[in-house]
Amino acid sequence: MILENKTALITGASRGIGRAIALAFAKEGANLAVIYSGAEQAAQEVCSQAKAFGVQANAYRCDVSDFDASKETVQAVHKAFGRIDILVNNAGITRDGLVYTMKEADFDAVLDVNLKGAFHMIKHCYPIFVKQRSGKIINLSSVSGLMGNGGQANYSASKAGLIGLTKSVARELAGRGICCNAIAPGFIDTEMTAKISMDENQLAAMIPLKRMGKPEEVANLALFLAGAGSDYITGEVIRIDGGLAM
Ligand code: NAD
DSSP: OOOTEEEEEEETTHHHHHHHHHHHHHTTTTTEEEEESSOOHHHHHHHHHTTTTTTOEEEEOTTOOOHHHHHHHHHHHHHHHOOEEEEEEEOOOOOOOOTOOOOHHHHHHHIIIIIIHHHHHHHHHHHHHHHHHHHEEEEEOOOHHHOOOOOOHHHHHHHHHHHHHHHHHHHHHHGGGGEEEEEEEOSSSSSSTTSSSHHHHHHHHHHHTTTBBBBHHHHHHHHHHHSSSGGGGGGEEEEEEETTTT
């Protein structure tokens, strides 16, 4: 198994892409810290499904935009599992609107969760990874961070920021055997994209592979970036978008 005896901390793991990553990792032997912000029952359900693969799984409530709460959560996870090998910064939100009408609070909220949240978790896991002289950090960016997207200035800025964060952290930690990479999904079929006011046929027409992606397909890529098969890859941004942003 690719992740046997590894411990993975995954934010926003109660649904969507985060949930798919959690279950793919558990299937490959990883113990899980399932971080959720509100949906306790859904997070516990992910833990139960993970345990069926014979791994340990605990759920932790944590708003990643809160510096102190993130620190306490990382410390609690480290205490419970004795190590953290993989950090997946998956928690993310949208507050879409044209810049002209976008409220300052909506800009701040998106940056606080999507970008600062990842910074918090990386900062708190940093000493653990350095001490272990190993670690894999995976940040969920987006094609919006590569291409920009009208109506998503806040979201695109946060996801572009994550790419800068990824490359800087990769450079900072490469000498300690720690890898940091980003995944840039296109349209993936989750509750986040269910809010988009376009029908599936219109979306498919924009995508060279003519369909939305599945959370499990993103999870396969995350699994590769978490495992030893990607040990010589760091500071990379990998699109998984059916060709949308090529
Ligand atoms: P989703 O809305 O289904 O899930 C997001 C998760 O993040 C939820 O579990 C939510 O509770 C959690 N979360 C939100 N705010 C949080 C906070 N403050 N603290 C902790 N957790 C918090 O979205 P998804 O589609 O599964 O997206 C997962 C990630 O992938 C996000 O970062 C998103 O931006 C990115 N992404 C998604 C798509 C897509 O098409 N679905 C495309 C590109 C990038």
